[in-house]
Amino acid sequence: TQLLEQSPQFLSIQEGENLTVYCNSSSVFSSLQWYRQEPGEGPVLLVTVVTGGEVKKLKRLTFQFGDARKDSSLHITAAQPGDTGLYLCAGDIAGNMLTFGGGTRLMVKP
Amino acid sequence: DAGITQSPRHKVTETGTPVTLRCHQTENHRYMYWYRQDPGHGLRLIHYSYGVKDTDKGEVSDGYSVSRSKTEDFLLTLESATSSQTSVYFCAIRSGFNTEAFFGQGTRLTVV
Structure with missing residues (x-):
């Protein structure tokens, strides 16, 4: 079992749709x-x-x-084919042991 | 692009043979990591280093050893390769806690 659980594992959507990817853990992280x-x-x-509760925006993300x-x-608004890829969350535990989630593979169809 | 290179990029080896993968950086970053990536598992940490001669185990360290005799080089050794170690291996570097990790291009290893 990985320390960081991502969902969903796979996501296939049409261009223009919105989506959300989740990254969950039972452990507290200083950052993700x-x-x-x-x-x-x-x-x-x-x-x-x-920071807990922090929200950051990067264009449509x-x-x-x-x-x-x-x-x-991670929420993507009006997804585009260029957003297709594998999205990974990661966090530091026990000092500098950077651990990753299992990933979400996103496909955006034109 | 961050100065990090992995070698070799591709390797096919036989079960039971030793294999060494090399990660070389030109950024003078303190921390270096070895991950393996398999379908459905994201990236799993094998070993990491927090300085010259300072290394520690990650989540999937069995069957692997590492060495770091210089800041710029981090070696991953499979003492006796098995088919379960067929994977894509990534090296990463970063300067400190909460900072960005920069990845190499990966090494595709096939154990037959």
């Missing part, structure tokens, strides 16, 4: 990060959330850190 990975590449950081700092969500 979201990464996006394209085929054949390493993950690339989208955002880091540090909205990231939220739970008040108790145990969970986070």
